[in-house]
Amino acid sequence: xxxxxxxxxxxxxxxxxxxxxxxxxxxxxxxxxxxxxxxxxxxxxxxxxxxxxxxxxxxxxxxxxxxxxxxxxxxxxxxxxxxxxxxxxxxxxxxxxxxxxxxxxxxxxxxxxxxxxxxxxxxxx
Numbered sequence: 471x472x473x474x475x476x477x478x479x480x481x482x483x484x485x486x487x488x489x490x491x492x493x494x495x496x497x498x499x500x501x502x503x504x505x506x507x508x509x510x511x512x513x514x515x516x517x518x519x520x521x522x523x524x525x526x527x528x529x530x531x532x533x534x535x536x537x538x539x540x541x542x543x544x545x546x547x548x549x550x551x552x553x554x555x556x557x558x559x560x561x562x563x564x565x566x567x568x569x570x571x572x573x574x575x576x577x578x579x580x581x582x583x584x585x586x587x588x589x590x591x592x593x594x595x
Contacts, residue, residue, distance in 0.1 A: 471496050472494065472495070472496045472497040472568060472583070472584040473494070473495045473496050473584075474492055474493070474494050474566045474567070474568060474584055474585065474586035474587075475492065475493045475495075475586055475587070476490060476491070476492050476564060476565065476566045476586045476587065476588060476589040477490070477491050477492075477493075477589060478490040478491050478589060479564060479589030479590045479591045480590075480591070480592070481592045481594065482556055482591075482592070482593055482594070483593070483594050484556060484557055484558055484593055484594065484595050485555060485556065486556050486593070487552070487553060487554045487555075487556065488553045488556065488591060489550060489551070489552050489553070490506070490550065490551040490553065490564055490566075490589060490591075491548055491549075491550055492504070492506075492548060492549045492550075492551075492566030492586055493546075493547060493548050494547045494548070494549070494568060495547065497568060497570075497584070498570075500523055500544040501523055501570055501571070501572075502523055502568040502569060502570055502571070503520065503521065503522055503523050503568070503569050503570075503571045503576055503577060503578040504520065504521050504523070504540075504542060504549040504566065504567065504568055504569075505517065505518075505519065505520040505521070505566070505567045505568075505569075505578060505579065505582060506518040506519045506520075506540060506549075506551045506564060506565070506566060506567075507564070507565045507567060508560070508562040508563070508564050508565075508591075509562050509563045509565065509588070510559075510561060510562040511561075511562070513562075515565065516531065517531055517579045517580065518530070518531050518534055518538065518551070518564070519531065519534065519538055519539075519540040519551060520540065520577040520578055520579055521540045521541065521542055521549065521577065522571075522573075522574060522575045522576055522577050523544075523571060523574055523576075524574035524575055525541070525542050525544070526574070526575055527575045527576075527577050528540050528577065529577040529579065533559070534553075534560075537553065537554050537555045537556075538551060538552065538553050538554070539551070539552040539554075540552075549566060551564070553591070556591075556593045557593060558593045558594070558595045559593075560591060560593050561591060561592050561593050562590075562591060563588040563589065563590055563591075564588060564589050564590075564591055565585055565586055565587075565588045566585070566586040567582035567583075567584065567585050567586070568582060568583060568584045569581065569582045569583045569584075570583060
């Protein structure tokens with residue numbers, strides 16, 4: 471059974487930074503494309519960033535380009551989301567997701583196989 475556990479959320483002022491982590495277990499992590507999603511109160515969950523299992527390709531939602539960076543450490547079975555210059559609109563529950571893929575450079579933005587439980591990020595103005 472694949473398990474994804476997010477951590478690193480919290481309360482931060484606008485303009486501040488946070489680093490989210492997602493630890494994976496029960497899967498061949500290096501064969502999983504990974505992604506981060508955000509769900510704001512009363513809204514649908516939306517894609518934020520994705521990274522191929524090789525770590526060689528990343529993709530970002532327009533709203534976070536230039537502010538967020540996704541990365542991964544396959545030796546530690548962990549994917550990260552560095553969030554800088556945070557804005558109140560970044561507030562929400564952040565979910566980590568994984569999808570098996572045979573393509574080392576494939577970035578996945580939907581139809582993930584596994585999800586974490588989420589971590590809350592609140593950005594105050």
